[in-house]
Amino acid sequence: MKIIKGGVTAPKGFLAGSTSCGIKKSKKTDLALLFSTTPCISSGTFTTNRVKSGSVVLCMQRIAKGVSQGIIVNSGNANCCVGKKEIKDAMDITEAASARLGIKKDLMLMASTGIIGRPLPGAKIKNGLSALVGDLSAANGTSFAKAIMTTDTVHKEIAVQINIKGRAVRVAGAVKGAGMICPNMATMLAFFTTDAAIKKDALKQAFKESVYDSFNRITVDGDMSTNDSAIILANGQAENSVIKKNTRDYFIFLEAVKFAAKELSRKIVLDGEGATRFVEITVKGAKTEISAELVARRIANSNLVKTMIAGGDPNWGRIAAASGSSGADINPDRMDIYFGKVLVMKNGAGVNVSRGLLLDIFRKKEIEIVVDLKSGKHADRIWTCDFTEEYVKINAEYET
């Protein structure tokens, strides 16, 4: 596997375009289109929030069939909490877009991100379609990644190439997300493309595993969005021998998707609203899988832990307190805590460590926290960021 240049249009046969149709007051691009020149098999995972955007509802219905050819994305408006109009808008917009592209309307997916509770400006979007479709090009992967941004400070994309029985196959992705990033489908939009020829069940399985291990294992602020969507399109244009589940080729493909998803989820955390530090929380020695996850998530979502990291303050007591309140069945008298490789709490009691050493660890941009419960064999790992005054500023001022 090697990293190659570009984003979602790096795989063969994928085009992207973007335009500014007037949803965002800033006049930045706010409408994006991803299109494959041939129909793709597709798979997706979506927010588990009970309150779902109309765009998500439409997408979930259409992707269930497993064949798609394009995704239209608007940023600046979530198309959520406006009633029945949401689904109607999503249907109208995808229908208009598919008509222009000459494909069946059911092949067009939609995703939205932005403010909740404000009707989507459907007319503006439809007026923008001509420019949007006109912009389609294999050179526009990066502008696609830019057009889906909201409070993101950088665009996020990646592309890799693997070799399937002598054929070059590409996997690529673009994501947006910086706030409302939380357990179970981080608040984000993630779009993956691949020119692999692959069986539908193999694509679904590989994508599910990759999302579980990446986007479902990050948190910025513990708030779960109404719009989370992760979608993969595979158009088969690499003309490799078709990848089947649980074969050697499958695992090569899986590794590529996992790598791309992890890299992109890492970029989301690094771009977390107001974040200045990347934090990896590992919990091991747990009695059960769920215990490991509960403790890791509780630490990752603790405001006291996250502000402590923002302050560069190695106050491990807050990690112990968060672990104890996670609801997991833990024995505090067996618990060890490490900052990086340095043991700071052993069997529930503080260890005498040079404060200078810990301050050095906390000055780094990447901080590793390890909790060893020494009670079993299960482990989990969550990525998060610190919690700064800047986060509050961004979210107090985010305009309704």
Next chain:
Amino acid sequence: MKIIKGGVTAPKGFLAGSTSCGIKKSKKTDLALLFSTTPCISSGTFTTNRVKSGSVVLCMQRIAKGVSQGIIVNSGNANCCVGKKEIKDAMDITEAASARLGIKKDLMLMASTGIIGRPLPGAKIKNGLSALVGDLSAANGTSFAKAIMTTDTVHKEIAVQINIKGRAVRVAGAVKGAGMICPNMATMLAFFTTDAAIKKDALKQAFKESVYDSFNRITVDGDMSTNDSAIILANGQAENSVIKKNTRDYFIFLEAVKFAAKELSRKIVLDGEGATRFVEITVKGAKTEISAELVARRIANSNLVKTMIAGGDPNWGRIAAASGSSGADINPDRMDIYFGKVLVMKNGAGVNVSRGLLLDIFRKKEIEIVVDLKSGKHADRIWTCDFTEEYVKINAEYET
């Protein structure tokens, strides 16, 4: 019932004292003592965190017997995560204090608050005992309330008087708490005194109900402490006819304890770290009690909701999103949201309301958010505060 002057020493026979023994670098008072001239029946509720301070462990053991006479409290050090020394320190300190007061050591309770993971300076505390006991006076209720503070900006106390069959009976309380305030025993210390003569089971029941309705229904930052303790001492010196469970007198007494507990819990939220606004979140129309509580707590602990309130921004979409991600079984298409009396979302869709009107509501110091799920008869209510840059500043700089 009437509110009277003073705090924990307003009921007959209670004395309080405080001193500065050197735990806090600031030289502020950091050691406090509450003492009844006669033994009391006692009851308490404590943190459900698996990681518990040695002071809490000792207290839980001793209060199980239901007879106590004094409480020694230190602020500035949590006596937690230092291993077996925690319990030994708590035993030594309470033993030394009880010896000076001439009471049995098992009658002395202990509470600690402050930094986790640093050994309690037992020698400093023992050296301070002479000044502490020498300061005991019925006039020192307020200085007791001040000595238990950590990041609190104001001391918090209340006293009320009720009439039990012609006898004046007093109920009073003092609390500390400003951060690490969370579901299930807010991170706080709460000490209640009463001169009521009351049966042990009646005291226990009344106190449990009062805590459930007050301290267990507030949240500042969603972090649960290792040291939460709420304790009530009843010395019977009002010489009223003994209050028995579920009698008319019991309900008069219950009302007084509930009132005091609610007032003090309200003061904690108002003094929440960095808080500028008091927020009442009411969820009604829930299918089950647990659904109501899940939704209310999710909203109350949502950083996006809390920063929005800090910013004075009536972005109700964040409330809808938080509700939907609470895990409760809700129907988004039936959900209504109100700011104060103003309906902003009806049946899952935004209502056209003047933005000026909403901005006015959000300029107030007290904000009421009501979510009506219209799916059943259950309700819950949680008090919280907004989430400001100041909170982050306080917690990023809190010294280890």
